[in-house]
Amino acid sequence: MNIVNRLTIRHLKQNKRRTLVTMIGVIISVAMVTAVATLVFSYLDLMKRQTIADNGQWHVLYQDVSKEQLAAIKNDEATQAVAITRDLGYAPLAGGQNTKKPYLFIKEYNEQGFAQFPVELSNGRLPQNDKEVVISEAIATNAKVKYAIGDRLTLHVGERFAKDTDYPLGQSDWLQITDGQTTETLQNMTTKDYTVVGFIKRPVWEPAWAPGYTVISYVDESLMTTSDRVDAAVILQKIDRSLFLHAEDLATNNRIESVKYNQDLLYYYGVVKSEVMNSTLFSLSAIIIAVIMIGSVSLIYNAFAISVSERARHLGMLASVGATKRQKRNSVFFEGAVIGVISIPIGMIGGIVGIGVTFWFLNSMIQGVLGITEKLTVIITPLSLLIACVVSMVTIFISTYLPAVKASKISAIDSIRQTADVKLTRKTVKTSKFIRKLFGIEAEIGLKNLKRNRRRYNATVFSLIISIVLFLVVSFLTGSLKQSLMLSQKGVNYDIEVSYSNDDRIDDQTVQSITSLENVTEYSLMHELLMNAWIEEASISDQLHEALKKDRSMLEDGKYPYTIVVHALNDSSLQAYAKAVGANYQQLVDANHPAAIVVDTVHYKDFTSGKYVRTKSIHTNVGQSFDLTLGTEKETDVNKMTIAALTDQPPMGINQFVAGDLSVVDIVVSEPIMSQLMDGKDNAYVQTYLYLNSSDPLQTQQEIEELKAPNLHVYNLYQSKKQEEQSILLLSVFSYGFIVLISAISIANIMNTISTSIALRKREFAMLKSVGMTPNGFAKMMNYESVFYGFKSLLFGLPLSLLVMYLIYRVLSNKFSYEFALPWMSILLVIAAVFVIVSSVMLYSSSKVKRENLIDALKQESI
Structure with missing residues (x-):
């Protein structure tokens, strides 16, 4: 070590407080960069693992492929692993007591499929051939049918078809019932013999309203014939945006008609098919990195810049005893290197430890409150550590270089007297x-x-x-x-929706029976009526204004036809909702002056641009009114409705997400106002819904279905x-x-x-x-x-x-x-x-x- 570097170290030791403050600035900066990078990588890792736990690990799904096409997929250079799956169909459940779930739904996986998809074994073992099955525990708890390991099943498996249709129904389609009678049929029947070898937890991918309990068997690729068709769920070797083009080329070359992507999982890898979304993610990432880097630079630079005068004085003393410009610059660089060597590792460790402690506190909350099955884990990547190192070293270099260059240009006397830093001119x-x-x-x-x-x-x-x-x-x-x-x-804001399939109102006794169930925590009874209104052109949504520029045929006398969905809440729910949105409850129940709360904000996905849009569906003000009719004629049975409040917060049961029709507006009224709107009219226009939140939605659904109310439909979301x-x-x-x-x-x-x-x-x-x-x-x-x-x-x-x-x-x-x-x-x-x-x-x-x-x-x- 040369004499200048030894003097630099001595100077750092003599000025302990300034040195310590500078090191603290560097440590804080490195800790910030490391902590933010670790937080981002850890969050993405959690979401990947949670998505895999919910929906399985796959990136591309080739549907309805033959044995020859399956071989091409497996031999593709981009393929790492392939899981074979097949939905075999539905079989009647012998002895089932739940009229809303009369079937067994048979799904098949190969060995790789059991590894890739979330099949949680609770007892026994998984199937090893196509003669063995595992069945859902929900069959025993809900359908009251007793099965045991070793039982033999003979199932008549077919496809579900609704009346007068030729398209098969799936698990997402609820049981087709009219007037208490099932109107769907099973077709293309085959007989299958199975042995029960185990039980599984109810799969998370089985909809709560699905008409079939899940039964999983084994699909053996070696037994496939040329006419058999399966789905191939592929894990790729490399995940980047090229996978979309590669999958489509593979499908085209092998005449595979349908390809799906695990968008939820790929999103957390930063891989999206949309060019717009990809550009948005890239630009947003650039802004976040820039903000973090600027914050880091400011911390380290200020730690050095605030004491520039002290260093300049020290360098001036070195110059007075013969130090050259190069030696002075190297002295400052050496000082920065010493501080960096000590501070950067401490900062990294501090950032990682800080995030680790934070995750320790957060894990209990996200698992207990949110129901997340995976834990937040500290993910340390070489990239995050490299970023912290590079940013810190570059910043230290800049922070030390600028004062060094400045000090090397002034004389030793000026440096010692600090006349370059402090100039007491009158103007200054x-x-x-x-x-x-x-x-x-x-x-x-x-x-x-x-x-x-x-x-x-x-x-x-x-x-x-x-x-x-x-x-x-x-x-x-x-x-x-x-x-x-x-x-x-x-925007789903409830657990369960209950309604009658034949549009009848739910009677008070049924409502009381359901809402008094043990696990029901909140409910809202809502009557729904579709009405019409002609809205002034100046008040319609911006998107409708754009549409009118191309076609003004929808306007009549300067007005545009709107569908008004009138929702009447029960008294207790209305009082709570009115208070939440700042509306006057007394005004809402005044039959002499009908008034409503208007939900004027909606969001939707524009399928042309792929953009998610939040907008006003109507432009109006509190105190204004519009005319409601049941028909399309403006003069028939007009009911004037005053706007009591405008809100962007819908009550339980109303979703703000719309399918793209912005000429639909939701309004909330009291039950007396609804009765007044329906005075002398057929009640068939009104549909009644009961919305519930429950501490145990599946148990509540089972208890509602056990009431055996005819035509009662339960939709569990x-x-x-x-x-x-x-x-x-x-x-x-x-x-x-x-x-x-x-x-x-x-x-x-x-x-x-x-x-x-x-x-x-x-x-x-x-x-x-x-x-x-x-x-x-x-x-x-x-x-x-x-x-x-x-x-x-x-x-x-x-x-x-x-x-x-x-x-x-x-x-x-x-x-x-x-x-x-x-x-x-x-x-x-x-x-x-x-x-x-x-x-x-x-x-x-x-x-x-x-x-x-x-x-x-x-x-x-x-x-």
Whole structure:
């Protein structure tokens, strides 16, 4: 080690506090980059594992393939593994007591299929040939049919067909019943003999309303004939966007008619077929990486830049004893290398440990509350560690290079005297006369102190600006991601829907029997009526305006025909809903002046562009009214309806996701108003639904079906609701974790920068005290400096944040269309937090300065 490097190490040891502060800045920065990268990779890994646990591990599914086509798929160079599956059909369940599930549904897997798909064995073993089966435990618990391992079954298997149709029905199609009688038939029957070798948990992919209990057998490829057809679920060797083109080419070359992709799983690999979605993900990733890198650069650079004057003085002393420009630059680089070698590993370990501790706390919540079967696991990848290393090393190099170059260009005397950093010209420290008049001499001195060393002042302001931008951008980004995810969901807000298949109303006794069941936690009884209204052209949705530019034939007298879906809630549900949306309940039950709550916001998927859109289905205001009719004629049986409230939050049972018809509007009224609309008319127009939430939806469904009410139909959507809630809440956990992490980093950045700045000004403060500044005056000066820092950082930080937020919005609008909205709560929080944090840190740091001995502080050469 040469003499200059030894002197550099000695200088670092002598200035322990400055060295420690610089190292803390680097450690925090590396920890932030490492933690964010680990958080993202871990979140994606969790979602991959959860998707596989729910739907199986496969990337491409070739449907209805022959033995020859299957061989081509298996021999394809892109194929890693192939699972063979086949839906054999339905067989009547002998002795079944559940009239809504009269069948056994037989599905077949090969050995690889049992490994790839979520088949959870509870007892016995899996089938090993096509004469063996495992059956769902739900048969014993729901159908009350007793099976045991070793039982022999003779099943008559066929395909389900609805009356007067030639298209077979599947598990997603509920049992076809009319007037209590089954109207579907089993056709193309074959007889199969099986032996029961085990029991399985009810598969998550079996719809709750499916008419058949799952039975799984074995498909043996070696026994396939040329006429047999199976599905091939493929795991690929390599997962990238080329898989879509490759799969389509393989299908075309081998005359395979149907190819499906596991979009849910591929999405978490960052592989999407849509060019628009791919561009959106790429642009969004670039913005996130840029935000993280800027935050990292600011942390490390400020840690060095805040003490540039101290290093410049040290380098000037080296120059005075003969050090060359190259030696001075190498000295600074060596200093950065020493700090980096110590700080980077500590930062990485700290970031990983911090995320590990966070996951330890989160796992109990996401598994207990969300029902997630997989655990959050800390995923450490070489890429994330490499990113943290490279970003940190490059930033340290930049942070050390700039002051080194500056120091090498000035003379030794100027470096030692620090005349390059502090230039007390009249123009430099000039302040407005109003400052003294408005705030006093202390404010003027504080402002002059900031101006006399602009480098240190600008470094502090820059740190505050970056912290503001980081927090606001991350808050807006996570909110936008949640909004985008919610747009892509169906918005199911209930577990079970109960209705009569022949459009009769559910009688009060049946409602009471169902709602009093043990596991029912919430219910809403809703009557639904379809009516019509002619809406003024100025009030129709923006999308309909665009359609009218091409075809105005739908307009009549300047009005557009709308379908109004009138929903009448029972009294208790209406009171709760009115309170939630801010409507006047008394106005809603006033029969003399009919009023309704209008759900004016919907979302849908535009199949032309593939974009998810959130929009207003109607433009109107509270207090306005429209005319409702049962027919299409505008003058027939007109009922005037006043708008009591507008909302984007539908009640239980109404989904905001529409199929694309924006001329449909949901309104909510009271039961007396519904009766008034139906006065003298046929009640057949009204359909009644009972919506339930349950702590055990499957058990509740079973208990409702056991009531054996004729024509009662139970539609259990708990699985869809659960998956949507899991997706949204998991993203919320990720989002809030990201915000908390960035907030902690931002606060640490501010504290680090300001405390170091105050520490470097000890001599300056001592000089002010020596010429008569009182403790009260000193406190006032520090308060005014805090205000100056806060206003200056907000002046630049807020516009810059708005610019980045709008950029993120424009990127997401390529795939998700919704109105740009500022995060006002986050902005107000930032404004308050900046002044609170800056003031607190400055007061704390200055209180430590106050305790310094005046003479020692004046003599101090280093910190």
